Amino acid sequence: MNRAITIPLTMASARNRPVALQLFWHGIGLGLVLATASLAAWGGQPFLEGSQSGPLIVLTLAAYHVALWANWRMLHFPVRDGAKVIFANVGMAFLLALVIVAFGRYYYSRSFLVTAFVMSLSWQWLGFWLLDRAKLRLTVIPGSMVEELLGLSTAQWSVLAQPVGPVTSAGVVVDRETAGAPEWIRLLADCALRGIPVYDSVLVYEAMTGRIALNHHPENLAEQCATPPLYLAAKQIVDVVLVVASLPITLPFIGLIALLIRLDSAGPAFFWQERVGRAGKTFCMVKFRSMHIDHGQEAPRFAVLEDRRITRLGRWLRRFRLDELPQILNVLRGEMSLIGPRPEQVPFAQQFAREIPLYACRHLVSPGISGWAQVNHGYASGHEETRTKLAYDLYYVKHCSFWLDALIALRTLRTVITGHGAR
Numbered sequence: 229m230n231r232a233i234t235i236p237l238t239m240a241s242a243r244n245r246p247v248a249l250q251l252f253w254h255g256i257g258l259g260l261v262l263a264t265a266s267l268a269a270w271g272g273q274p275f276l277e278g279s280q281s282g283p284l285i286v287l288t289l290a291a292y293h294v295a296l297w298a299n300w301r302m303l304h305f306p307v308r309d310g311a312k313v314i315f316a317n318v319g320m321a322f323l324l325a326l327v328i329v330a331f332g333r334y335y336y337s338r339s340f341l342v343t344a345f346v347m348s349l350s351w352q353w354l355g356f357w358l359l360d361r362a363k364l365r366l367t368v369i370p371g372s373m374v375e376e377l378l379g380l381s382t383a384q385w386s387v388l389a390q391p392v393g394p395v396t397s398a399g400v401v402v403d404r405e406t407a408g409a410p411e412w413i414r415l416l417a418d419c420a421l422r423g424i425p426v427y428d429s430v431l432v433y434e435a436m437t438g439r440i441a442l443n444h445h446p447e448n449l450a451e452q453c454a455t456p457p458l459y460l461a462a463k464q465i466v467d468v469v470l471v472v473a474s475l476p477i478t479l480p481f482i483g484l485i486a487l488l489i490r491l492d493s494a495g496p497a498f499f500w501q502e503r504v505g506r507a508g509k510t511f512c513m514v515k516f517r518s519m520h521i522d523h524g525q526e527a528p529r530f531a532v533l534e535d536r537r538i539t540r541l542g543r544w545l546r547r548f549r550l551d552e553l554p555q556i557l558n559v560l561r562g563e564m565s566l567i568g569p570r571p572e573q574v575p576f577a578q579q580f581a582r583e584i585p586l587y588a589c590r591h592l593v594s595p596g597i598s599g600w601a602q603v604n605h606g607y608a609s610g611h612e613e614t615r616t617k618l619a620y621d622l623y624y625v626k627h628c629s630f631w632l633d634a635l636i637a638l639r640t641l642r643t644v645i646t647g648h649g650a651r
Contacts, residue, residue: 257351269340295321306438371403439619492541495521503571518542568596569621600624603639
């Protein structure tokens with residue numbers, strides 16, 4: 229059987245469209261960006277500045293392509309806010325171009341750069357809206373995952389109850405057990421001969437939801453979650469560099485918050501707690517104290533909405549995730565990463581490891597200050613929500629990469645601003 233879809237439905241339709249159409253669309257876009265920007269900067273005589281405008285034009289072209297490449301890679305993952313991802317990538321690409329112009333002391337035009345940015349953003353967003361948002365039409369063969377798949381709104385589904393054709397959809401989705409059944413083999417072979425892809429239902433569900441199907445996972449899932457050691461080592465180096473570079477900003481901010489905590493309620497500003505890290509090793513994670521100290525001796529339990537243990541200031545810190553800021557110390561010590569599954573309290577981790585299969589696989593990578601589960605699901609307060617978060621965590625471990633980390637970082641900014649999922 230062919231491997232299942234490796235891209236989500238936000239980008240899957242683009243896969244079905246001819247590459248020539250994508251090239252044609254963005255070729256026109258680049259022409260419009262340069263023509264409109266030069267018209268805004270130099271009136272009716274484009275490129276009036278001659279050779280002086282060369283670096284500016286080259287950097288604009290580069291910014292368009294960098295943003296387009298980043299969008300293509302990040303939108304391979306299941307995201308519900310593709311337009312926001314596009315805005316962030318185009319903005320950062322043009323900001324980088326502006327930095328290069330400033331440090332290189334090249335000629336620049338504000339009108340040119342602003343117009344080029346607005347046109348690039350508009351054209352790439354329009355391309356996403358027109359070319360990439362259409363739903364796939366998929367045919368499902370009844371099996372163990374048919375109910376989960378039909379509950380997803382990211383595709384147009386039809387169920388093929390009997391092994392009779394012809395199939396006219398963009399692909400056939402079938403689970404491994406049904407694919408080996410004699411009555412279905414002839415139909416699936418006919419689909420392969422006609423160029424209709426046959427997809428594994430487990431991996432289709434994974435690609436559309438961004439989480440592993442815990443009840444239907446393949447036997448070798450633990451092997452699939454093995455992240456390359458080289459990437460993990462490089463990721464740790466990048467984490468340390470980013471944290472050190474941010475210290476001039478974060479240290480005064482941490483000091484200010486610590487002072488406010490002491491003024492708001494009795495007790496220390498920082499809270500230390502034993503958590504489970506990579507390879508199941510325990511470490512002491514530091515946070516800003518957000519709860520009244522009187523409750524410090526209680527047995528570990530999940531926070532709930534309107535939890536009375538939380539202080540007035542702590543409620544704001546938790547809402548905008550500022551209580552996690554001191555964990556940059558854990559990152560510097562190599563105990564955590566900026567991006568990864570959130571470290572769990574030791575009693576909870578031990579309990580979930582006994583009750584939930586594959587729970588220990590989340591410890592194949594370093595825990596993070598933010599993660600895929602945090603930006604998609606938010607806080608978990610029980611067994612079932614923990615299973616859902618584990619499904620997201622295992623997706624991250626399986627697909628851990630620079631682009632997924634970058635997507636999580638962008639979505640974390642939104643989480644910090646909106647306070648989504650806080651308790």
